[in-house]
Amino acid sequence: MESHWLSMFDVTIDFDQSHLFFPRIVTTILVGLLLVIVVTRFRMIAPAIKRAGRVLVGSEGAFDHKRFFGTLALTTAYFYLMGVLSDVFPNTGYSFLIMSVIFVFLLSLLYVDHLTRRLFVILVLNALIAPALAWYVLAELFRITLP
Structure with missing residues (x-):
């Protein structure tokens, strides 16, 4: 009879979800880095975001x-x-x-x-x-x- 603690070494792979493993890690890291950038550089980014919004709706510049x-x-x-x-x-x-x-x-x-x-x-x-x-x-x- 096999010991119960050896079952923690059994590996099962869900092939329907296995391809999503690394994209989830990369997405989490990129979102975290984006949040760090926005928090640390908000004063520099805010005017550019406001200008981009005005350009997008067509009230400023050629778009x-x-x-x-x-x-x-x-x-x-x-x-x-x-x-x-x-x-x-x-x-x-x-x-x-x-x-x-x-x-x-x-x-x-x-x-x-x-x-x-x-x-x-x-x-x-x-x-x-x-x-x-x-x-x-x-x-x-x-x-x-x-x-």
């Missing part, structure tokens, strides 16, 4: 609403649709690859002022090569599980 809110919408859609697509391709990283290609291309189009044929080709190549390279390095070389 590109299309690019700002477009970036927020694209980023939100990127993460949401990556989760949806990961149900189609579970544990392969293809949802990361497909959504990253689309996200990089659309974000690049959003920030281009004058689109030419040459620039369009560069945007397409960048949108195909950069995410594919990141996917290969993360998924194949480092064996990191991607959505």
Whole structure:
């Protein structure tokens, strides 16, 4: 019969939650550092926050609403649709690859002022090569599980 105190050496892993371990630690550390910065530098930060609020509502300075809110919408859609697509391709990283290609291309189009044929080709190549390279390095070389 095995001793009861040896049971503390048994390791069980909840694979449904194990991937959230380090993001929770990093998020907690970053929020803590943000609080330390805000508390220690509040007098320096407060005027900038007030000015940013006035710029955001359009009462001061030039503000590109299309690019700002477009970036927020694209980023939100990127993460949401990556989760949806990961149900189609579970544990392969293809949802990361497909959504990253689309996200990089659309974000690049959003920030281009004058689109030419040459620039369009560069945007397409960048949108195909950069995410594919990141996917290969993360998924194949480092064996990191991607959505």
